[in-house]
Amino acid sequence: MPVAFRSLRMKIGVGLAGLVVLLAIFGPSVAPHDPQEFVTMPFAPPGHLLRFGGDYLGRDVLSQFLFGGRQILLMSVIAALVGVGLGAILGIFAGFRGGRFDEFIMRSGDVVLAFPQVLLALLFISVTGPNLTVVVFLVAVGHAPRVARVMRGATLSVSERDYVKSAMALGMPTWRIVAQEILPNVSGPLAVEVGLRLTYSIGLISALNFLGLGTQPPTPDWGLMINDNRIALTIQPWPVLLPVIAIALLTIGMNLISDALARASAGLDRQVNA
């Protein structure tokens, strides 16, 4: 959808999110210190050598920050893609097939939706112990029913269209109708979902890391940084502020992107509809 890329919303969104992603990818190669190295006093204030001061163990905050984004971003992207993929498949088939299959899928989804996503993650991790794969999986499973609802709705309106009926009149098998006729026509909401779920994943995974259920020390991580350094927020705010700003920028950027996609697929920004 080239229309979406022309909007100001999209440009700002791509700018903000791109900045944070670049930071996470190339950060480690420009970091001045090893993130595990003790270079100063605990909670040392910013000076001319260490631009953002030291953390609770006396490590360089800037290096910690530059190293800490990669893993959380990677986990969020995987969780979002798996969650949206799973949800889209379930939602589209439920919407297209209808009947008992639809009821079964959607009611099972309701059960998952009944629990807050964090609570569900807490429950499983308390059994398995902190494990990154489990965290990604749980976040993805938490997304699936939410995505499925949206995709089912989009599918319902598309499958009433005559081009789907026309494919049915040819006797085409269901998977082929879904792949050829339905999927290309729900790609708008699907793109919106990817953006939205990515934002949610980042929030959720940093929250789990903050709670100590995801990434374990000494691996540098934005969520962990916030938790470890919050006790000295008043005297040395940088180890908390830097990851907070990065996550906020990324979230706002991703939201702007998905908003632009949603507007474009709804045709809101079209100039003249003559």
Next chain:
Amino acid sequence: MSAPLVVANLVVAGSGTGVAIVDDVSFELDAGQVLGLVGESGSGKTTLGLALLGYARSGTLIASGRIFIGETEVTSSSTGVRGKLITYIPQSPASALNPVLRLHTQLLECVVAGEENPESIIDQVLREVALPTDRQFLRRYPHQLSGGQQQRIAIAMAFIARPDVIVLDEPTTGLDVTTQRQVLETIRRLVKDHQVSAVYISHDVAVVAELVDKVMVLYSGKVVEYGEATEVFRQPKHPYARRLIAAVPDLAGNRSPVGILGGAPSPFTRPPGCAFHPRCDIAVDECQTRTPELVQLSHGHFVRCPRTGITPPALTSEKAALLTRDDSVALSVRSVSVSYGKHTVLQDIDLDLVGGQCTALLGESGSGKTTLARAIAGLQPRSSGSVIFDGADLAPGVRERKKEQLRKIQYIFQNPYESINPRRTIQETLIASYQFLCGKPKNSQELIAEALDSVSLRRESANRYPDQLSGGERQRVAIARALIVNPEILICDEITSSLDVSVQASIVELLQRLQRERKLTLLFVTHNIALVRHIAQDVAILESGHVVERASIADIFAFPKHPYTQRLIADAPSFDPARGVA
């Protein structure tokens, strides 16, 4: 006192682009007169209708020109004009009425503030539109009314304020012929009784001819002909007006409708010079460069064409050669019933499709005609009965049918804007259908070219997406998709009802040619009785799930037996330019 409605040099343009959607329209209308605004989709008729109320849709603005209702000037910011001096009746009453408000509340909203006795006004208006006036009726919600009743409520709402001018935007589109006739009568009576000036917008020339005093033909936002209705309909001077009138199927069956090739251009792709020249049969080089002026031919009759003196070539349609009847039955439907849950939609339907003939399935909305067509195609499971084709009983659902059976019976859908996947090119759409039923094509380029040729589409269309084509072209693509697998039976479900008359006529010509060349058997589902006369050889009339009459075309118009058939024929708007206004 001046005329109740005066419009001078009105221009409506796109707000960003400055492209004129309605260009330089002027007219005057007396009290009690009806002006018909006629044109194809995209001609700007609705935009003009809304501009009369001082309203422009988002993305457009009234760029210049003045509108007076009596002494009052209408501007986009004028309050107290809309809903008092001028009112509007929209196309679809179902979406114009608020579904969560009772009728009484909605009618009360339209009473001009300060009226002493609103109840008596509502009572009187309801009487005038022939609706019940009791409290029980007024307590109903819009969904509890029929389509005709809803439209009458919309009319009542427009007349409550006793306006001087009323704009009616295709108020009878989507209504059955009988209801349409009653609604038109109501409008005609109210206009005369209250001496209102009415502007009636429609693409249906036959309806307009029954109602209006003056007619204005719009093409590409410009007035191409304007004058007294009798004069314009009997002797249209502009080539477009002439072709438009020739495209209307006439009920008497004296002449075949003739289509106009191509479609009306969108406001952004209007050709220079005379916008109609690419489709005109008397165009000369000059037409491509010079925009003609609107000139007065005789008193009150204006035409925008410098070549009105030229005698145009006679219009010929590809009249179907008389087919020899061999009475071999290609497909027969035996006591088929269909029900949705406990509700029976079709009851014991018997129908024979004679090989090489076109059988029309005629019925009003809700008669079950589409359900029957879908039951034959296997899209709608039947609850009993059989469909016999090639000596075998076809399975109720498509999935149980053999590929060969699927190939031989092809279905074309009503709305070409919905029946083609918008995300695939025309070529991909055509190939997908062929590949599934007939296997991989040996030479796909040749196959596509052949399919496009057979429906008179340009070969370049193959790489386009559906939204780059006009409605008529899309319907041709849908027909090509059915033809590419070389079927024996074509089921056409209202395939012309969402198209303009000029396009409808050319699609009908196409179907007749295909029927002749390929010996196709057609099932033509429609609600348009005048069209049936021109395309079909046999007809079956369906009323609320029953076939009430089956006969040949000649017999059904000469001796309609069933009272329902007689009523259908009597209520259809008949249009015969030779007689002028019917």
